[in-house]
């Protein structure tokens with residue numbers, strides 16, 4: 001059976017870990033003969049993708065909201081050329097919108113974690129909606145980096161940011177439930193008893209990182225986990241193991257302030273963690289509560305101080321445009337940035353992605369997601385601010401802190417969302 005997996009176009013420099021997992025699980029468990037191919041829209045042209053995929057039995061698309069439109073246009077084209085070809089869509093966009101998806105070029109929709117569901121499809125499941133199931137890491141092989149041509153993104157990272165980087169997954173299920181985030185669409189809402197955080201065996205995770213670092217000659221690595229520090233114990237155990245192996249490669253991870261402790265930063269430093277990325281989001285306690293961020297301004301300040309004392313670079317994300325946010329709240333955000341002085345900072349505007357609490361299908365069904373994201377969004381406004389006013393605040397803050405702007409802001413002029 002010929003199967004092609006596609007990540008449609010989006011301007012980014014990273015590998016598709018999602019499809020690499022779908023592939024490795026299928027290769028391990030599918031009993032028949034399988035020929036797997038992969039295309040990534042920011043490397044491969046539509047022509048290359050269509051030519052390569054048109055004689056496939058099954059074509060799988062991995063889509064966030066901004067990439068869904070391109071995925072649909074490829075699927076339509078492929079169906080025109082080969083009406084017998086079978087299309088499967090998975091990822092955040094279709095998981096969030098499920099039965100609202102009515103494109104007739106889509107044969108099946110996978111909701112949630114896709115490894116087991118895609119295997120069932122390969123084995124003949126024809127349901128329109130195929131529900132994913134949680135996979136334990138001990139039954140999940142390492143992501144198939146050969147299939148996704150990981151060497152291309154490593155080389156692109158080197159070209160764009162002068163570092164050879166690959167990314168890794170350390171856990172599934174985020175223990176928080178921020179209202180603007182749609183993470184829970186895939187792995188479900190955290191619940192200690194019925195849907196606990198699943199973390200990887202640290203030895204196995206380190207084995208993978210060491211292997212990949214050698215294979216692609218990495219000089220840096222990062223974690224895709226939105227919350228790497230699901231517990232301080234996990235982070236410390238990882239650092240201890242990295243140090244025990246005398247594996248000195250520098251790295252970066254996203255952490256949640258609430259879970260962090262000073263001890264953790266000492267270990268991160270010892271284990272050569274070069275940068276932490278923290279979703280601070282707002283300098284206003286009222287707004288943090290409205291977001292259900294699960295942390296406080298005091299804790300954020302503490303975390304930035306600890307990381308600084310330990311000599312770890314600190315990157316922070318801030319989000320403007322919560323419905324109840326006022327001018328005073330944004331000024332508190334400005335004050336917090338001045339206080340914590342992040343080494344790298346980004347200011348975005350709330351984007352009500354499908355699956356987040358702010359998505360309203362009636363209002364947003366016609367949004368062109370391929371032209372929209374949290375960096376450049378033309379429609380979000382609140383009772384207190386018009387879209388233009390939010391953009392002016394974003395501009396004011398990005399200009400004020402321009403010496404420390406995140407990479408994404410710097411390339412915004414090249415329009416990350418336009419193809």
Ligand code: B12
Pocket residue numbers: 007009010012013014015016017018019021022060061062063064065066067088089090091092093096110112113114115117118167169174180181182183186224225226353354355356373374375
């Ligand atoms: C890491 C990450 C990134 C990295 C990813 C690459 C990397 N190697 O580092 C980068 C920085 C590139 C990135 C960029 C963006 N991201 Co992002 N990102 C995430 C994050 C934190 C984890 C995603 C991840 O890799 N998970 C691990 C993999 C294994 O899980 P997965 O992707 O969900 O895949 C599983 C299922 O979805 C399903 N599946 C996925 N594809 C397919 C395909 C088939 C055929 C099947 C059967 C199943 C299937 O099976 C997979 C395995 O179980 C999530 C938030 C979160 N915690 O989930 C946001 C998230 C996915 N990102 C999001 C967004 C919006 C973006 C950007 C638009 C942001 C921006 N403005 O730049 C871009 C879009 C990039 C793109 N290609 O579409 C949103 C998506 C919301 C939505 N409704 O679409 C999320 C949910 C965060 C949020 N705001 O809520 N992101």
Ligand code: SF4
Pocket residue numbers: 174175176177178181182183226227256279
């Ligand atoms: S901590 Fe991050 S991944 Fe978890 S719910 Fe909040 S924004 Fe989403």
